[in-house]
Amino acid sequence: MTQHPPSxxxxxxxxAPLLEVADLSVRIGGVPIIDKVSMTLREGEVVGLVGESGxxxxxxxxxxxxLLPKEAEITASRLRLLGEDLLQASExxxxxxxxxxxxxxxxxxxxxxxxxxxxxxxxxxxxxRHEGVGRRVARARAIDALGRVGIPAAAQRVDDYxxxxxxxxxxxxxxxVALACQPRVLIADEPTTALDVTIQAQILELLQDLQEEYRMxxxxxxxxxxxxxxxxxxxxxxxxxxxxxxxxxxxxxxxPRHPYTRGLLASIPSSEVDTDRLYAIPGTVPPAFxxxxxxxxxxxxxxxxxxxxxxxxxxxxxxxxxxxxxxxxDEITPAGAP
Amino acid sequence: MQDPLPPLLxxxxxxxxxxxxxxxxxxxxxxxxxxxxxxxxxRAGETLGVVGESGCGKTTLGRMVLRLxxxxxxxxxxxxxxxxxxxxxxxxxxxxxxxxxxxxxxxALNPRMTVGELIVEPLVIHGVGTPASRQARLDELLGLVGxxxxxxxxxxxxxxxxxxxxxxxxxxxxxxxxxxxxxxxxSALDVSIQAQILNLLQDLxxxxxxxxxxxxxxxxxxxxxxDRVMVMYLGQVVEMGSKHQIFDAPSHPYTAAxxxxxxxxNRGKTxxxxxxxxLPSPAxxxxxxxxxxxxxxAQPxxxxxxxxxxxxxxxxxxxxxxxxxxxxxxxDPGKTVGAMGG
Numbered sequence: 001m002t003q004h005p006p007s008x009x010x011x012x013x014x015x016a017p018l019l020e021v022a023d024l025s026v027r028i029g030g031v032p033i034i035d036k037v038s039m040t041l042r043e044g045e046v047v048g049l050v051g052e053s054g055x056x057x058x059x060x061x062x063x064x065x066x067l068l069p070k071e072a073e074i075t076a077s078r079l080r081l082l083g084e085d086l087l088q089a090s091e092x093x094x095x096x097x098x099x100x101x102x103x104x105x106x107x108x109x110x111x112x113x114x115x116x117x118x119x120x121x122x123x124x125x126x127x128x129r130h131e132g133v134g135r136r137v138a139r140a141r142a143i144d145a146l147g148r149v150g151i152p153a154a155a156q157r158v159d160d161y162x163x164x165x166x167x168x169x170x171x172x173x174x175x176x177v178a179l180a181c182q183p184r185v186l187i188a189d190e191p192t193t194a195l196d197v198t199i200q201a202q203i204l205e206l207l208q209d210l211q212e213e214y215r216m217x218x219x220x221x222x223x224x225x226x227x228x229x230x231x232x233x234x235x236x237x238x239x240x241x242x243x244x245x246x247x248x249x250x251x252x253x254x255x256p257r258h259p260y261t262r263g264l265l266a267s268i269p270s271s272e273v274d275t276d277r278l279y280a281i282p283g284t285v286p287p288a289f290x291x292x293x294x295x296x297x298x299x300x301x302x303x304x305x306x307x308x309x310x311x312x313x314x315x316x317x318x319x320x321x322x323x324x325x326x327x328x329x330d331e332i333t334p335a336g337a338p
Numbered sequence: 339m340q341d342p343l344p345p346l347l348x349x350x351x352x353x354x355x356x357x358x359x360x361x362x363x364x365x366x367x368x369x370x371x372x373x374x375x376x377x378x379x380x381r382a383g384e385t386l387g388v389v390g391e392s393g394c395g396k397t398t399l400g401r402m403v404l405r406l407x408x409x410x411x412x413x414x415x416x417x418x419x420x421x422x423x424x425x426x427x428x429x430x431x432x433x434x435x436x437x438x439x440x441x442x443x444x445x446a447l448n449p450r451m452t453v454g455e456l457i458v459e460p461l462v463i464h465g466v467g468t469p470a471s472r473q474a475r476l477d478e479l480l481g482l483v484g485x486x487x488x489x490x491x492x493x494x495x496x497x498x499x500x501x502x503x504x505x506x507x508x509x510x511x512x513x514x515x516x517x518x519x520x521x522x523x524x525s526a527l528d529v530s531i532q533a534q535i536l537n538l539l540q541d542l543x544x545x546x547x548x549x550x551x552x553x554x555x556x557x558x559x560x561x562x563x564x565d566r567v568m569v570m571y572l573g574q575v576v577e578m579g580s581k582h583q584i585f586d587a588p589s590h591p592y593t594a595a596x597x598x599x600x601x602x603x604n605r606g607k608t609x610x611x612x613x614x615x616x617l618p619s620p621a622x623x624x625x626x627x628x629x630x631x632x633x634x635x636a637q638p639x640x641x642x643x644x645x646x647x648x649x650x651x652x653x654x655x656x657x658x659x660x661x662x663x664x665x666x667x668x669x670d671p672g673k674t675v676g677a678m679g680g
Contacts, residue, residue, distance in 0.1 A: 052528035052529065052530060053528050166616045166617075168616055168617075169616065196391035196392050196555070196617060197391060197555065197557070197596060197599045197600055198391060198595060198596065198599045198612060198613055198617070198632075199391075199612075199616070199617065200599065200601075201598070201599035201600075201601075201610045201611075201612035201613075202610075202612040202613075202614075204601070204610045204612075205609070205610035205611065205612050208609060208610060223528065223529065224601060225529075225603045226600065226601030226602050226603045227601045228603075229601070229602065229603035229604075229605070229606065229607070230601045230602065230603075230605065230606075230607060230608050230610065231601075231607070232607070233607070249606070249607060250606060253603050253604075253606075263530065264529060264530060265603070267529050267530050267532070267533035268529050268533070268558060268603075269533075269536070269556075269558035269559050269561060269562030269563075270558050270561070270562075270602075270603075270604070271557035271558045271560075271561050271585060271597060271600050271602070272561075272585075272602060272604055273604075274561070274562075275562055277537060277540070278533040278536055278537055278562065279533065280530065280533040280534040280537050281530040281533070281534075282534075284498050284500065284531065285528075
């Protein structure tokens with residue numbers, strides 16, 4: 001039934017990745033928030049970064065963007081954007097890159113857009129700053145950018161303030177601001193979570209169109225596995241600050257291997273098929289300041305064994321382009337219980 | 339399916355208008371019809387799901403059913419009693435049968451009270467039992483919702499969202515109600531916790547013989563929990579039917595559009611094909627059929643004449659559409675695409 005196309009991004013073929021992240025860790029006040037997150041993003045590829053509250057999915061992206069507060073200690077063995085080493089980049093260089101090479105959109109456009117500037121002014125400012133063009137050219141670009149994201153009568157709406165727009169239109173405007181300089185990498189952090197379902201579908205449709213047109217690499221951060229399944233080529237599942245499974249989207253949904261991924265999929269009610277009873281993962285996510293030793297999912301895991309408490313399991317290959325961090329992978333059958 | 343019993347809840351032409359704007363700077367106040375002549379019944383032991391987007395009136399409806407908000411007009415009958423005719427004291431007594439669970443378990447619990455005090459508070463307010471019997475009831479309620487006796491001495495802020503929702507559920511159950519309005523009761527929770535709460539609500543329904551009016555924007559949750567479903571759009575009911583009628587054979591184009599817009603994890607990478615247009619403001623709904631501005635099937639009559647809710651077929655499904663059943667196409671919103679641009 002389910003047809004997931006094979007991922008374009010095989011680890012060996014293709015052009016150099018747009019974004020390379022290896023062993024990215026963030027500690028705040030000595031507390032590890034994310035732990036050794038690695039990710040590769042290629043041209044035209046959409047990576048879905050999935051997890052529940054506190055899994056570290058947003059912190060990972062903010063660390064890449066260097067948008068975390070000063071107290072955050074960020075370490076990585078590799079962090080490269082379009083081949084450039086971001087670990088060596090100055091604050092000034094980062095300012096140049098943000099908005100031109102890499103951009104970010106957020107869940108709540110009212111906090112991302114400046115309420116006292118018109119939508120057009122926010123695009124004009126970005127275009128002038130990054131491309132050094134004149135105001136008239138920048139204004140024409142702003143109108144064009146608003147038209148591209150489906151804002152009707154863009155030549156008039158360019159002078160609207162964010163509060164004059166509906167939620168869906170504001171989300172479109174924020175996307176226009178982010179994409180005005182055609183970044184190569186887009187990080188979309190829960191871009192449709194606050195929207196009604198018919199408006200969410202419109203924004204996802206728009207992001208698909210833009211993704212196809214600009215062939216960006218996109219990181220889609222979401223808690224919604226339906227959104228990820230419809231949108232992403234590859235999926236990374238995070239739990240308690242770590243990536244616990246990654247694979248082409250089809251494999252994650254058809255043959256998930258990590259007990260957390262399997263439990264998560266079984267716990268979501270579907271609008272397409274009947275479920276008598278949902279699988280409920282027992283317990284709650286452990287607090288970051290007091291993680292369990294060994295595998296962080298062990299206290300909630302139906303498959304836990306004594307060895308799971310001893311050491312953190314590494315991400316190991318368990319299929320084509322498919323990795324999971326679980327000691328008991330071989331004993332958990334794909335068709336079995338979560 | 340055939341239930342000879344009269345409905346536990348009967349709602350007739352329930353209507354709520356709010357006025358906004360106006361005032362001493364002039365200008366006539368605008369009237370917002372938040373809920374526009376809604377009628378339905380809920381049978382004992384049944385879960386009626388209410389689904390819709392922002393501004394559809396589902397929350398206002400839930401509050402009016404319990405008279406937490408007074409209706410502008412219309413009638414609510416609970417177990418044969420017209421709630422509109424009850425004075426405050428009698429209404430309070432009636433509320434022992436009817437409770438509500440809200441979305442936000444953070445806002446619903448007084449931070450200065452212990453969990454035990456919170457859960458027995460309804461018993462104290464209604465003067466039920468003695469201190470000793472309340473203590474016994476508290477232990478029983480904690481057990482029902484999966485909390486431990488020692489939790490009673492703690493404060494709500496010490497608990498996670500899922501556990502707080504358990505406290506809210508225990509509190510709602512304290513007076514042994516027969517009917518509970520669940521207003522987005524699991525929506526603020528992470529999915530793994532949401533499943534725990536949905537399972538708990540289903541178990542309680544079974545063991546205590548409860549009846550639910552279950553309000554949610556989440557189509558998956560509505561399909562999972564409901565026996566029958568009511569779909570609302572801008573204050574009106576656009577379609578009503580059994581769970582399978584609504585999800586597998588929707589008659590109203592809005593229901594069909596909602597189902598298509600809902601992201602699926604079973605279809606693989608797909609093109610979204612969303613219906614166009616913004617949600618109109620409930621303060622200024624379109625004339626005729628309120629959905630016509632976004633409807634792919636709209637005809638001239640739809641722009642002028644509001645369609646009444648009429649039976650579709652003979653099996654209890656009804657829809658408010660001039661052309662019901664004509665948008666029953668496959669739910670797959672488009673072709674499965676290859677990797678983007680590939």
